[in-house]
Amino acid sequence: MTTTLEHTAAVATEGGGLARKQNFLTALVGGVVFAWLAWYLAHHFLDASSRNYSDLVTTALTFGWIFGFWLGIGALNGPGRWLIGADHTRADDLYYAGENQGRKRYWKYCTDHKVVGVQYIVMTAVLLGAGGILAMAIRTELIVPGNHFVNQQVYNGFVAVHGMLMILALIVAVAGPWANFVVPIMCGARDMAFPRLNALSLWTLVGAAALLLSVLAVGSLTMGWVVLAPIADQAGVGMDFFAMAIIVFTVSTTVAGINTICTVMTMRTKGMSLARLPIFVWASMIAAALGLYAFPYFSLVEAQTLMDRTVSTSFFVANGGGTGWLQANLFWLMGHPEVYVILLPAVGALFEIASVMARKPVFSYRTAIAGMTGLAGLSILVWAHHMFTTGWAPTLGGPFMLTTELISIPTGLFFLVIIGTIWRGNIWMKLPTVWLFGFIFNFIIAGITGIYLSDIPIDNQFHGTVFVTAHFHYVFVGSVLFGAIAALAFWYPKVTGRFLDETMGRISFWLVFLGVQVTFLAMFVSGFKGMPRRYSSYSMIFEHANFVTTIGAYMIMSGMLVLLGAVVRSWNHGEPSGPNPWHANSLEWMVPTPPPLENFDVLPVITEDPYNYREELVRS
Amino acid sequence: MAMTPKKEKLTGIYISTFIMTVLGVVIGIYGPSRLMPRSMSDNMHLSILTIVVFTVAAAPVAAGVYAVSLHALRHWTHRGDDVPAPAADQTREHPVLVTSWVLASTLLTVFLLVWGLGALSVDNGGVGRNPLVVDVTGQQWLWTFSYPGSNVQSPTLVLPEGRTVEFHITALDVTHGFWIANMGVQIDANVGTTTEIHTTPNALGTFDIRCTQFCGLNHAYMVTTGTVVTKDKFAQWLASQSTKA
Numbered sequence: 034m035t036t037t038l039e040h041t042a043a044v045a046t047e048g049g050g051l052a053r054k055q056n057f058l059t060a061l062v063g064g065v066v067f068a069w070l071a072w073y074l075a076h077h078f079l080d081a082s083s084r085n086y087s088d089l090v091t092t093a094l095t096f097g098w099i100f101g102f103w104l105g106i107g108a109l110n111g112p113g114r115w116l117i118g119a120d121h122t123r124a125d126d127l128y129y130a131g132e133n134q135g136r137k138r139y140w141k142y143c144t145d146h147k148v149v150g151v152q153y154i155v156m157t158a159v160l161l162g163a164g165g166i167l168a169m170a171i172r173t174e175l176i177v178p179g180n181h182f183v184n185q186q187v188y189n190g191f192v193a194v195h196g197m198l199m200i201l202a203l204i205v206a207v208a209g210p211w212a213n214f215v216v217p218i219m220c221g222a223r224d225m226a227f228p229r230l231n232a233l234s235l236w237t238l239v240g241a242a243a244l245l246l247s248v249l250a251v252g253s254l255t256m257g258w259v260v261l262a263p264i265a266d267q268a269g270v271g272m273d274f275f276a277m278a279i280i281v282f283t284v285s286t287t288v289a290g291i292n293t294i295c296t297v298m299t300m301r302t303k304g305m306s307l308a309r310l311p312i313f314v315w316a317s318m319i320a321a322a323l324g325l326y327a328f329p330y331f332s333l334v335e336a337q338t339l340m341d342r343t344v345s346t347s348f349f350v351a352n353g354g355g356t357g358w359l360q361a362n363l364f365w366l367m368g369h370p371e372v373y374v375i376l377l378p379a380v381g382a383l384f385e386i387a388s389v390m391a392r393k394p395v396f397s398y399r400t401a402i403a404g405m406t407g408l409a410g411l412s413i414l415v416w417a418h419h420m421f422t423t424g425w426a427p428t429l430g431g432p433f434m435l436t437t438e439l440i441s442i443p444t445g446l447f448f449l450v451i452i453g454t455i456w457r458g459n460i461w462m463k464l465p466t467v468w469l470f471g472f473i474f475n476f477i478i479a480g481i482t483g484i485y486l487s488d489i490p491i492d493n494q495f496h497g498t499v500f501v502t503a504h505f506h507y508v509f510v511g512s513v514l515f516g517a518i519a520a521l522a523f524w525y526p527k528v529t530g531r532f533l534d535e536t537m538g539r540i541s542f543w544l545v546f547l548g549v550q551v552t553f554l555a556m557f558v559s560g561f562k563g564m565p566r567r568y569s570s571y572s573m574i575f576e577h578a579n580f581v582t583t584i585g586a587y588m589i590m591s592g593m594l595v596l597l598g599a600v601v602r603s604w605n606h607g608e609p610s611g612p613n614p615w616h617a618n619s620l621e622w623m624v625p626t627p628p629p630l631e632n633f634d635v636l637p638v639i640t641e642d643p644y645n646y647r648e649e650l651v652r653s
Numbered sequence: 654m655a656m657t658p659k660k661e662k663l664t665g666i667y668i669s670t671f672i673m674t675v676l677g678v679v680i681g682i683y684g685p686s687r688l689m690p691r692s693m694s695d696n697m698h699l700s701i702l703t704i705v706v707f708t709v710a711a712a713p714v715a716a717g718v719y720a721v722s723l724h725a726l727r728h729w730t731h732r733g734d735d736v737p738a739p740a741a742d743q744t745r746e747h748p749v750l751v752t753s754w755v756l757a758s759t760l761l762t763v764f765l766l767v768w769g770l771g772a773l774s775v776d777n778g779g780v781g782r783n784p785l786v787v788d789v790t791g792q793q794w795l796w797t798f799s800y801p802g803s804n805v806q807s808p809t810l811v812l813p814e815g816r817t818v819e820f821h822i823t824a825l826d827v828t829h830g831f832w833i834a835n836m837g838v839q840i841d842a843n844v845g846t847t848t849e850i851h852t853t854p855n856a857l858g859t860f861d862i863r864c865t866q867f868c869g870l871n872h873a874y875m876v877t878t879g880t881v882v883t884k885d886k887f888a889q890w891l892a893s894q895s896t897k898a
Contacts, residue, residue, distance in 0.1 A: 351845035424848030497865025646739035
């Protein structure tokens with residue numbers, strides 16, 4: 034069945050004036066012009082001899098950039114026309130949804146949630162690629178002791194930007210593509226609740242990523258991705274770009290989070306009760322809600338850092354009455370929930386994949402929701418375990434140890450659900466399943482090493498060492514990235530109508546899976562031996578473990594390149610998949626591939642959850 | 654489609670769980686203590702012991718999950734290129750299993766917590782009478798140690814064996830991390846504030862102090878060696894340093 038919505042083939046691209054010529058290129062032009070304008074004005078009116086001059090000028094420039102970028106991409110058209118009383122007509126809305134615009138719409142401010150999903154796939158790849166290149170530079174520098182490859186200043190900047198790029202990449206890796214592409218269809222909706230906000234979140238992310246990457250161009254970022262005060266004050270103007278990139282990024286996640294929650298809450302089709310929602314929809318919604326709690330701290334702490342630098346406030350400056358501990362508290366109030374904003378969509382996707390591939394219902398659906406909700410709830414009460422060794426409030430050590438260790442209970446439920454789902458299944462060993470098993474292996478290691486670090490006597494030894502780095506890379510690379518790739522392999526056929534190349538995908542899996550073990554087990558060894566984090570060089574006792582880690586890192590990179598090759602190649606040349614390649618029951622598999630604009634001719638009525646695998650349904 | 658799937662042999666799962674648990678316990682007992690720096694204080698000893706205990710406690714959980722995964726890969730995968738039929742077992746709920754899982758993980762967590770809090774209180778235990786006070790000052794990218802009561806200021810740390818040392822730590826420029834890699838104690842050196850930790854060296858020899866808080870350009874080179882000497886030698890050293898000054 035290949036019904037597509039035959040909208041009248043009127044050439045929607047004509048008429049409408051300048052607004053219809055806007056795309057990524059005009060956004061770049063707008064951004065650059067306004068950045069220059071803002072820089073020029075600031076430069077003209079500010080006293081060049083003042084201490085804050087260069088930071089103020091830079092901040093003005095970044096404001097100009099993002100405003101010009103929004104103007105250039107067309108983000109302000111809709112609200113502007115509504116404001117002056119010339120709101121969009123239906124034809125305008127269809128134009129912005131990308132009707133009949135072919136591939137051009139991927140470069141535009143397109144409100145179709147499926148286009149936004151694909152744009153997010155590309156953004157994830159760009160961010161992972163840039164962060165990955167930096168990771169390779171870092172590991173190459175650390176292959177032998179001493180500084181040979183990049184100088185320390187550049188190295189420190191690489192560490193900071195690698196960290197932040199990867200955090201951004203993983204925040205959007207599952208939620209970006211799939212909460213946009215499949216969640217509305219899973220709910221039985223024609224689009225997201227706020228299609229324009231959806232486009233806004235994507236293009237704001239692009240603007241933020243550009244700011245973050247420009248840090249590398251201006252250099253001089255010397256303080257690691259957590260940008261602790263007071264060392265952030267020593268950094269050059271790169272810090273201003275960095276802070277502004279994060280403030281802009283939080284606008285993007287806030288808008289996206291509100292959109293996801295509203296879509297799930299208000300746009301579900303008839304009969305789609307909350308108890309019948311696919312588990313991935315729950316995961317996306319809980320993660321979005323947690324993001325709404327967490328990310329305001331992020332923009333707040335970066336705004337305060339920026340104000341300390343530009344207008345001589347002293348939130349974090351000790352000799353002005355401030356304290357770096359305030360910065361650390363605010364940062365980790367964001368920083369720990371953020372880990373679960375990243376993790377939950379990946380786990381939700383894996384629940385979905387485990388069920389479809391094992392041909393069994395999600396085991397203990399309600400426990401899965403309870404586990405995710407419990408994790409989200411607990412995560413806002415554990416932030417100070419990142420500060421056990423700072424000296425801040427030693428009496429709170431015990432309570433924060435308690436809340437942190439409680440996290441193993443909801444996390445344990447994830448294993449219960451996944452193991453219970455594959456138990457006595459009839460498991461279909463395709464690419465998504467392979468990555469699922471990789472996730473199970475890695476997430477156990479991530480979890481257990483996390484328990485060590487939650488314990489203060491152990492943390493007193495391991496805090497600030499690469500043991501911590503290895504632990505959270507098992508979480509982010511070993512677990513979240515594996516979940517993200519499983520999700521990509523699972524839903525790729527819905528986007529392209531083709532399977533992700535199975536052979537290349539498996540080669541990629543083994544390279545990345547073995548690479549993760551080699552890289553991060555060796556990094557655990559360095560941690561046990563006592564190598565601190567963020568070292569640009571190290572003493573001879575860490576030599577062998579670091580060499581092995583670097584070799585493992587190259588394995589991961591080659592695996593990711595094979596995966597990239599598979600994604601690009603299969604897009605047009607992969608094996609055709611049909612609309613429901615996995616013979617699943619949730620709504621996204623019931624619509625044609627690729628799904629038409631507005632998804633459904635007639636909105637479906639739901640009578641049961643999607644986990645009843647019966648012969649007649651499966652053969653549809 | 655049989656509604657009650659026939660009883661399947663799961664002995665393989667039990668055997669591999671057992672084998673992997675033993676493996677985990679052995680790695681847990683021998684691994685960390687071999688890899689970690691030589692223990693020179695009770696705090697360090699406690700850190701290592703806690704790692705061993707936690708690994709032993711976690712080993713059966715990890716082994717169980719791995720055993721089921723391996724069993725699934727061997728026995729529960731669909732062979733052939735066709736679409737697999739729905740699994741014979743379509744279980745959605747298992748109240749007894751879920752309850753016992755939650756109870757077991759809660760008990761395990763409570764055990765870890767009780768152990769951890771106990772270890773923490775030992776770690777934080779009283780300083781005792783007559784501790785040696787050492788003032789530690791971090792700056793980019795070196796440490797300075799001074800011994801109140803004398804006029805000694807030294808770039809290296811010398812400590813007497815068997816006497817509790819209380820470190821008063823601060824920083825001049827940015828935050829640094831004061832960590833004695835052989836003694837399991839660590840705390841930040843903050844600008845404008847003094848933080849305190851204490852430990853009792855219980856072995857003679859040298860140890861490493863490494864900065865654990867990112868502090869700029871030469872963070873990787875902010876390393877100092879310290880020495881634990883006998884009480885007599887320490888008194889001699891202090892006297893010789895103070896006459897030099």
